Amino acid sequence: MSEQPTFDRVASVYERLANFWSLGKVGQMKRSQLAYLGAEERVLYVGVGPGDDALAAAALGADVTCLDLSPKMVDGVRRRFEAEGFSGAFVVSDLFDYEPERPFDVVAANFLFGCFSDDRRGAAVAKVAGFLRPGGRLLVADTGEPRGSVPARAFWYVYHGLAYGFSAIQGLTPWLPRFDLAPDLAAAGCSIDERRFVRLWPRGPIAFETIVAVRDG
Numbered sequence: 001m002s003e004q005p006t007f008d009r010v011a012s013v014y015e016r017l018a019n020f021w022s023l024g025k026v027g028q029m030k031r032s033q034l035a036y037l038g039a040e041e042r043v044l045y046v047g048v049g050p051g052d053d054a055l056a057a058a059a060l061g062a063d064v065t066c067l068d069l070s071p072k073m074v075d076g077v078r079r080r081f082e083a084e085g086f087s088g089a090f091v092v093s094d095l096f097d098y099e100p101e102r103p104f105d106v107v108a109a110n111f112l113f114g115c116f117s118d119d120r121r122g123a124a125v126a127k128v129a130g131f132l133r134p135g136g137r138l139l140v141a142d143t144g145e146p147r148g149s150v151p152a153r154a155f156w157y158v159y160h161g162l163a164y165g166f167s168a169i170q171g172l173t174p175w176l177p178r179f180d181l182a183p184d185l186a187a188a189g190c191s192i193d194e195r196r197f198v199r200l201w202p203r204g205p206i207a208f209e210t211i212v213a214v215r216d217g
């Protein structure tokens with residue numbers, strides 16, 4: 001049984017809010033991950049949320065499973081798949097309770113790890129990495145931690161402080177989580193293959209990051 005509140009209350013507005021607030025970067029980051037998955041590969045979207053990324057993967061021919069703690073999020077994704085005529089598997093579960101029948105080729109965990117307190121994040125990363133077969137890829141888009149010059153870091157605090165403040169007030173995330181996933185990924189047996197920092201505008205401060213990691217073994 002999960003102790004976390006669910007994203008049910010923001011399910012209908014989450015995608016539009018995220019894209020508005022990020023000037024479309026959130027959607028762009030998720031779409032860029034399509035380059036790292038192949039048709040017919042087994043792909044898990046964990047903490048799938050609105051599922052625009054999962055839908056795009058299904059359109060590529062991937063065998064998609066969508067998992068989320070929020071029943072409304074999962075129901076929304078299922079309807080999107082049905083409307084487009086795609087099949088997929090849909091699971092309402094806490095990721096900590098999920099045991100897949102077979103490991104996945106690819107797992108996408110977008111804007112998920114900021115939902116956990118610092119003392120649970122490592123366990124969440126390890127659990128998610130454990131859904132992969134050896135050699136499988138973990139795709140992450142997230143907010144990371146402040147980087148760059150003092151003004152760039154100050155921007156990060158204000159920008160994400162407002163966004164996380166909104167979700168923290170509703171009990172959905174901790175207040176302004178800052179995290180470097182590299183140590184947690186290494187502890188989970190994953191090697192980072194590619195890491196990109198994402199700016200809201202050219203030469204602007206770093207606001208987000210994307211990571212492609214590979215499960216060792």
Ligand SMILES: C[S@@+](CC[C@H](N)C(=O)[O-])C[C@H]1O[C@@H](n2cnc3c(N)ncnc32)[C@H](O)[C@@H]1O
Nearest residue numbers: 007047048049068069070073094095110111115
């Ligand atoms: C910030 S939203 C991101 C949604 C989506 N991945 C995206 O990038 O648009 C985080 C999602 O993770 C889900 N989530 C949070 N904790 C979870 C857990 N322990 N198990 C499964 N899903 C969880 C929430 O319900 C929510 O839909």
